[in-house]
Amino acid sequence: MSRVTIADVATAAGVSKTAVSFAFNNPERLGQATLERVLGVAQDLGYTPHPAARALSMRRSGTIGVLIPQRLSTVFANPFVSELIQGLGEQCEEHDLTLLLVPPLDGSLEGAIRQASVDGFISLGLSPDDRALEVLDRIGIPTVLVDSESSPSHPSINVDDEGGAEAAARHLLELGHRQLAIIVLPPARAQVNNTPTAARRLSGYQKAIRAAGAPEPYPVVAGISVAAGARAFESLPRGKRRPTGVLAMSDMAAIGVMSAGQAAGLRVPEDLSVVGFDDVPASAWTNPSLTTVRQPIIDKGRLAARLLIQLMKGKTVESPAPLHTSLVVRNSTSSPADSDLPIRRR
Amino acid sequence: MSRVTIADVATAAGVSKTAVSFAFNNPERLGQATLERVLGVAQDLGYTPHPAARALSMRRSGTIGVLIPQRLSTVFANPFVSELIQGLGEQCEEHDLTLLLVPPLDGSLEGAIRQASVDGFISLGLSPDDRALEVLDRIGIPTVLVDSESSPSHPSINVDDEGGAEAAARHLLELGHRQLAIIVLPPARAQVNNTPTAARRLSGYQKAIRAAGAPEPYPVVAGISVAAGARAFESLPRGKRRPTGVLAMSDMAAIGVMSAGQAAGLRVPEDLSVVGFDDVPASAWTNPSLTTVRQPIIDKGRLAARLLIQLMKGKTVESPAPLHTSLVVRNSTSSPADSDLPIRRR
DNA sequence: CCCAATCCTTAAACCGTTTTAGTAAAACGG
DNA sequence: CCGTTTTACTAAAACGGTTTAAGGATTGGG
Numbered sequence: 001m002s003r004v005t006i007a008d009v010a011t012a013a014g015v016s017k018t019a020v021s022f023a024f025n026n027p028e029r030l031g032q033a034t035l036e037r038v039l040g041v042a043q044d045l046g047y048t049p050h051p052a053a054r055a056l057s058m059r060r061s062g063t064i065g066v067l068i069p070q071r072l073s074t075v076f077a078n079p080f081v082s083e084l085i086q087g088l089g090e091q092c093e094e095h096d097l098t099l100l101l102v103p104p105l106d107g108s109l110e111g112a113i114r115q116a117s118v119d120g121f122i123s124l125g126l127s128p129d130d131r132a133l134e135v136l137d138r139i140g141i142p143t144v145l146v147d148s149e150s151s152p153s154h155p156s157i158n159v160d161d162e163g164g165a166e167a168a169a170r171h172l173l174e175l176g177h178r179q180l181a182i183i184v185l186p187p188a189r190a191q192v193n194n195t196p197t198a199a200r201r202l203s204g205y206q207k208a209i210r211a212a213g214a215p216e217p218y219p220v221v222a223g224i225s226v227a228a229g230a231r232a233f234e235s236l237p238r239g240k241r242r243p244t245g246v247l248a249m250s251d252m253a254a255i256g257v258m259s260a261g262q263a264a265g266l267r268v269p270e271d272l273s274v275v276g277f278d279d280v281p282a283s284a285w286t287n288p289s290l291t292t293v294r295q296p297i298i299d300k301g302r303l304a305a306r307l308l309i310q311l312m313k314g315k316t317v318e319s320p321a322p323l324h325t326s327l328v329v330r331n332s333t334s335s336p337a338d339s340d341l342p343i344r345r346r
Numbered sequence: 347m348s349r350v351t352i353a354d355v356a357t358a359a360g361v362s363k364t365a366v367s368f369a370f371n372n373p374e375r376l377g378q379a380t381l382e383r384v385l386g387v388a389q390d391l392g393y394t395p396h397p398a399a400r401a402l403s404m405r406r407s408g409t410i411g412v413l414i415p416q417r418l419s420t421v422f423a424n425p426f427v428s429e430l431i432q433g434l435g436e437q438c439e440e441h442d443l444t445l446l447l448v449p450p451l452d453g454s455l456e457g458a459i460r461q462a463s464v465d466g467f468i469s470l471g472l473s474p475d476d477r478a479l480e481v482l483d484r485i486g487i488p489t490v491l492v493d494s495e496s497s498p499s500h501p502s503i504n505v506d507d508e509g510g511a512e513a514a515a516r517h518l519l520e521l522g523h524r525q526l527a528i529i530v531l532p533p534a535r536a537q538v539n540n541t542p543t544a545a546r547r548l549s550g551y552q553k554a555i556r557a558a559g560a561p562e563p564y565p566v567v568a569g570i571s572v573a574a575g576a577r578a579f580e581s582l583p584r585g586k587r588r589p590t591g592v593l594a595m596s597d598m599a600a601i602g603v604m605s606a607g608q609a610a611g612l613r614v615p616e617d618l619s620v621v622g623f624d625d626v627p628a629s630a631w632t633n634p635s636l637t638t639v640r641q642p643i644i645d646k647g648r649l650a651a652r653l654l655i656q657l658m659k660g661k662t663v664e665s666p667a668p669l670h671t672s673l674v675v676r677n678s679t680s681s682p683a684d685s686d687l688p689i690r691r692r
Numbered sequence: 693c694c695c696a697a698t699c700c701t702t703a704a705a706c707c708g709t710t711t712t713a714g715t716a717a718a719a720c721g722g
Numbered sequence: 723c724c725g726t727t728t729t730a731c732t733a734a735a736a737c738g739g740t741t742t743a744a745g746g747a748t749t750g751g752g
Contacts, residue, residue: 003486005708016732022712031730046484051463053708054399056737061398062461063446071436072445073644076428077550077627089418098462099447100409101431103439115408116444117397117463138392140349226627255631282571283425285601287633289449298419353736362702367740399738402707572710 004047007045013041021181024049054116062096064088064308065118065152068103069125069188075103078252079280080297081124084146088122095309110135117221119306122146122207125195142310142311144304151250155311155319157304161197163291164325165204168275170249171291171327173212176335177273180209180217183232183257185224185249201249201277218243222253231254233264244273244336251276252294258286258332268332279328288331295325350393359387370395400462407440410654411464413478415451415471415534417474421449424570424598425626426643427470433647434468435520441655456481466654468492471534471541488657490650495542501657501665503650507543510639510671511550514593514621517637517673519558522681523591523619526555526563529578531570531595541621547623564589567680568599569643575602579610590619590682597622597638604632604678615680625674634677641671 015038022029023038030038041047052092055061066088068075075081085099092099102121107114109132113121120142126132128149135144137153143210145156172180172340182205185198194202202219209217218241222232229252236243248254254276261272276283276292283290302325310317356363361384363440368375369384373601376384401407412434414421416451421427431445438445443465450639451458455478459467466488472478474495482489483499491502540548548565555563564587568578575598582589594600600622607618614620614634622629622638629636646669656663 003708004711007708017709018711018732019730022731025710029730036732048400048460048481048485050708051461052398052407053737054710055398055463055709056396056402056707056739057709059737061463063463071439073432076435079425079428082422082425083430085422085447086419089422089447093417093449093451096451096461098449098451101435101445101447103435103444105439105442105444112444114394115397115442116402117407117409135394139394243403259631274508282628282631285572285605285628285632287631287635289633291471349738352740353738363702363739364741366703371740375700380700396738399707400740402709403738403740405707544710 004045009042009047013038030237061117063098063100063118064099064117065102065121069124083297084301087298088305091305108296120312122304138319144308146304147197150319155307155317159295159323160325161200162204165201165246166208167327168293169205172245178214180244180245181243182217182219183248183253184221224252226256229253230260233257233260246274249277251278251280269332270337273333291330291333294328350391355388355393359384406462406465409444409446409464411446411448411462411467413469413687416532418449429643430647432646434651437651467656469490490654492650493543494574496665501653501663505641505669506671507546508550511547512554513673514639515551515554524560525589526591527589528563528565529594529599530567568597570596572602575599579606592620595623597624598624616683619679637676637679640674
């Protein structure tokens with residue numbers, strides 16, 4: 001009743017286990033006749049090599065792990081991950097690899113890492129002092145960092161967050177906005193400090209705002225979801241200090257702000273301009289369509305996988321230069337209605 | 347330089363391998379003093395059990411596989427999967443399981459199945475005669491079918507596709523539409539026949555259309571992506587036989603039809619009404635927002651994982667009744683402009 | 693002082709593969 | 723006819739853990 005093993009096949013075919021193994025992995029080392037017999041018997045018995053046994057023996061599992069810093073249910077609510085997986089997946093399929101999603105188990109990412117039988121890891125948004133990275137180092141498993149900080153020990157892949165954010169802020173300022181709010185990404189794991197990504201975007205926003213001599217922006221922390229964005233809108237200042245423009249660090253939050261704003265009777269963009277970040281596909285279909293900072297998410301995934309695969313082959317790889325970001329101007333931004341600048345509605 | 351094994355720890359701590367194993371898995375079987383010493387040494391050496399070895403020995407890997415019938419890059423372009431994973435993930439995290447994505451490798455899902463070291467599988471949208479299912483049976487691994495057909499050998503989870511589709515079609519017909527087009531889902535794998543899901547939805551549409559005595563609808567096959575939906579719009583009949591309403595089997599395709607239609611100068615819904623299927627979150631934000639058939643995707647994932655976990659515990663489980671679907675009426679549907687019914691724009 | 697019970701600890705078997713280091717027989721060259 | 727290759731196959735040793743069955747102290751009771 002239990003699983004058919006290589007020994008069963010060997011006995012049935014009247015050969016050694018080695019021969020059976022060769023039949024599958026080294027067919028040229030067997031005689032024509034035996035090869036066919038063994039394969040035939042294996043087929044009849046429905047033999048399938050035990051993956052774990054194979055992984056143990058070959059020291060490779062054919063799987064790469066994606067280290068996810070938060071719960072799957074929150075992370076996969078953001079299309080960002082879907083897109084990243086599209087990029088990763090393309091490379092995986094090309095190299096016969098499968099993809100293991102590794103979220104924190106029991107709150108512990110470290111524990112999850114240990115449990116995972118993978119040949120390499122892609123980590124998402126870990127800050128460089130995260131204890132999970134120590135574990136990875138200790139195990140000595142190839143790792144590529146995505147949306148982290150460049151690290152001496154692992155190649156890391158980033159986009160020009162600061163430049164993109166700066167362009168976004170400058171866009172609003174040039175439209176005549178002065179009073180801005182910033183929707184800040186929450187820390188990736190229950191830690192005090194921001195993710196490196198959030199820090200870089202924040203710095204880009206601030207750089208542009210200072211250069212323009214505009215007042216300090218109002219910061220709100222909000223999760224990467226439409227609902228969180230909507231809540232963020234509620235906590236924006238009212239009255240005189242009401243921001244006319246919102247810089248969101250994610251498209252999902254931006255969409256939340258837009259719809260909450262519209263539900264509260266504001267016109268977007270006339271009364272409230274909103275800029276997102278990421279340019280997930282959905283931002284092109286929203287009402288109004290979302291002005292946002294585009295980052296090449298699929299490319300990012302593809303590149304990350306490609307580097308990891310190099311690493312797994314034993315090659316050494318350098319961190320590539322940050323990928324390019326660009327502002328995509330759509331219909332969620334315009335000059336503020338009360339601005340003295342001409343209203344340039346697109 | 348190589349990995350720290352249990353034997354290294356044992357030697358360093360002056361105990362047997364067994365003692366080290368007990369220290370982690372059966373601490374109560376060790377004396378206070380040795381326990382602490384062993385754990386200390388393990389910590390210092392940075393010992394981490396080899397997952398594959400563990401999996402081989404314990405006959406469980408702590409992973410469940412998601413069988414994906416198509417390339418990751420196409421499947422993850424559809425938010426449907428993201429949502430399903432949110433449901434699956436919730437249960438996985440609760441039971442300390444990780445999630446392995448298993449797409450076809452080298453075009454072969456069967457091969458990928460063999461390679462995957464998992465304790466159970468969740469299969470998506472396989473038709474019941476798919477050869478992959480044979481492999482699963484042969485290996486004798488617990489399996490739950492999602493969006494398939496109910497099978498004697500595996501529990502399967504479905505929603506009331508037919509009822510939902512019927513409601514969608516009836517909605518358009520009641521608004522006064524006569525000439526309808528149907529965007530049919532493509533077959534999941536390179537096979538001739540439709541997926542069971544597509545078949546059930548089609549049957550629902552047709553049932554309503556026949557009941558209303560409307561003319562045969564015009565069918566177009568299109569992939570589950572916005573681009574595919576847009577292409578589908580292009581291939582719709584023009585002139586007299588132009589459909590005034592489109593029934594799409596996925597929200598993504600529906601969104602594609604809408605935007606292609608708008609780009610071609612049609613007003614949605616006045617000139618063209620569109621109904622989607624799934625009710626992915628994005629369909630609430632589109633312009634206009636999308637009327638669609640809601641299915642509880644997250645619940646579906648949660649339920650599938652729950653059943654699989656039962657199955658893995660050795661319990662026997664029955665296929666639950668199809669989950670409920672309901673029509674969500676938003677702004678992409680109205681009476682056709684040239685209808686003799688009053689235009690009831692919502 | 694002996695026997696049994698209790699507590700720790702361990703040697704050895706096992707999980708199911710791959711791989712190394714052969715061996716026996718056949719083929720070959722001179 | 724005799725080494726030397728080549729061919730076809732195999733026994734045994736990894737791989738790195740867990741688990742079973744048993745062994746050796748230590749303790750307590752009689």
